[in-house]
Amino acid sequence: MSEADMNEKDDGEISRIYAATPRDEPSAAMDEAILASAHNATPDKRAVHANSFHWTRLAGIAATLVIAASLAVLMQDEQPDIAVLAPPSRDAAIAPMAKVPNEALQPAETAQQSMAPGRGDSRTRDRTDRPERNSGPVQSDQQQAQPEASPSRADTTMAAGGAPERRAFPVAPAPASSPASAEPALQSSGVAAAGVAARQYSGATAERSRPQSAESTTRNLADAGASRSIESPQAWLARIEALRKQGRIREADDSFAEFRKRYPDFPLPGPGPSFPNPDR
Amino acid sequence: MGNGSPYPEAVSVIPNASARLSPVKSPIADEELMLRYAAGDAAAFEQLYARHRGGLFRYITRQCGDRGAAEELYQDVWSGVIEARKRYRVEARFATWLYTLAHNRLIDWYRKSSRVVWVDFGGDEDEPEIDIAAQRHWQPEVRTESRQLAQAMLELLAALPPQQREAFLLYEEGGLSVEEIAAATGAGIETAKSRLRYAIAKLRLGLQDLT
Structure with a gap:
């Protein structure tokens, strides 16, 4: 055994004897004081985490409630419109227009009448009044019609009017003091919304089965205000035919030109004496 | 390796064998505990304290010879640990750092209490020869x-x-x-x-x- 080994053994003996000495330890009170000091010096992460979790959870619940309440309000506001605007089928949506043939010639005038009380009110009332107005006497509308009311003006104002507004949320009353202001209001808000509703709720299957031009024309019709102010192309053509038969050729030509402006793609019933050459 | 396995027994991939042979999970090192405490984990300090409380207390008590002063110094050392937690860097073993703090406190206490017993920090040339x-x-x-x-x-x-x-x-x-x-x-x-x-x-x- 080397000297180093002997020293290690002797050192081990000293260590063993020292280990047998009383194991003095700090008092429990001192331990508590030191540990308390250590805890106080350090923020309790678990508590902070629990608080933050609690806070985020509450915030999440509150946000969910707010969103749910907003959606409920939105749905409550939109459902009546849908119910009113949505006819059971596309034919039903278009049919009333056929009963008011002359309104198509004077959209501005019709819009003026319907929108005069104010856009917000009129929209709701128009929807609810639609059956009565559609079933009303056509003659009265014809008498009120202004021949010089130009659809081209309507196109212009619609193009300048920008995107259609949301329906069922009248933010501010529309200016309805003049036909020029009432017309874009009609076309940009209520009519467009009615068109959207008509597209949504009309028979999609029947629409698919129709020719493309008729479909697009019908869609244009719906978009332009299918509810009540524009007559159907068929009715319009029938009226033109009637004018021709009455000898009112000039009026028939003007009306047909107007018709072509509005429905450039609408197929004519067939080449006949009543209608000028489409390529004219 | 005595069983013919190409792998050392400590890394055996056989579940039952590894369950039998796996060593006891090594405790967290003092330094890691101190870093955790510095990061805000008070439980890490509790472990650290439990490991060193007895030894540090006996070191201070037996070194200064005054129980009351030793308790005060002991508490002071741990207060120093708590205060220095943000500055703690692992440059040595935690025990070395802890006992360095204690040593410095003891020196201060010796100086304050006029017990100038060990002013000589030099070697032990004056010690008598001992036939070890x-x-x-x-x-x-x-x-x-x-x-x-x-x-x-x-x-x-x-x-x-x-x-x-x-x-x-x-x-x-x-x-x-x-x-x-x-x-x-x-x-x-x-x-x-x-x-x-x-x-x-x-x-x-x-x-x-x-x-």
Whole structure:
């Protein structure tokens, strides 16, 4: 055994004897004081985490409630419109227009009448009044019609009017003091919304089965205000035919030109004496 | 490897075998606990405190010889640990750092209390020669009761020069190596080694005289 080994053994003996000495330890009170000091010096992460979790959870619940309440309000506001605007089928949506043939010639005038009380009110009332107005006497509308009311003006104002507004949320009353202001209001808000509703709720299957031009024309019709102010192309053509038969050729030509402006793609019933050459 | 497996037994991939042979999960190192505490984990401090409370307390108590002062110093050392948690960097073992704090507190206390016993931080050239080799075959357990030996040990320990006593206490209570003792006390390694050797030799000699 080397000297180093002997020293290690002797050192081990000293260590063993020292280990047998009383194991003095700090008092429990001192331990508590030191540990308390250590805890106080350090923020309790678990508590902070629990608080933050609690806070985020509450915030999440509150946000969910707010969103749910907003959606409920939105749905409550939109459902009546849908119910009113949505006819059971596309034919039903278009049919009333056929009963008011002359309104198509004077959209501005019709819009003026319907929108005069104010856009917000009129929209709701128009929807609810639609059956009565559609079933009303056509003659009265014809008498009120202004021949010089130009659809081209309507196109212009619609193009300048920008995107259609949301329906069922009248933010501010529309200016309805003049036909020029009432017309874009009609076309940009209520009519467009009615068109959207008509597209949504009309028979999609029947629409698919129709020719493309008729479909697009019908869609244009719906978009332009299918509810009540524009007559159907068929009715319009029938009226033109009637004018021709009455000898009112000039009026028939003007009306047909107007018709072509509005429905450039609408197929004519067939080449006949009543209608000028489409390529004219 | 004795079972013919190409893998060492410690990394056996056989579940049952690894469950039997897997070593006990090593405890978290002191340094890691201190870093966790510095990061805000108070539970890490509790573990750290539990590991070092007894040894540090005995080191301070037996080094200063005054129980009341020792308790105050002990609390002061741990307060220093708590305060220094943000500045703590793992540059040495936590025990070395802890006992360095304690050593410095003790020096301050000695200076304050006018117990200028160990102003000499130099070597131990003045120590009398001790024939360590002559004590090789000392077997105290044969002839003396262990209780008496323990009491004699404490008395001999208290009679040691402070530097030697400190070296011995750091070695026994703190588990510090000679190099760590040198680092904790600010002495050279050879000085620390000499102090420790002298301390052990004197203790052995004193115990031998008892028997």
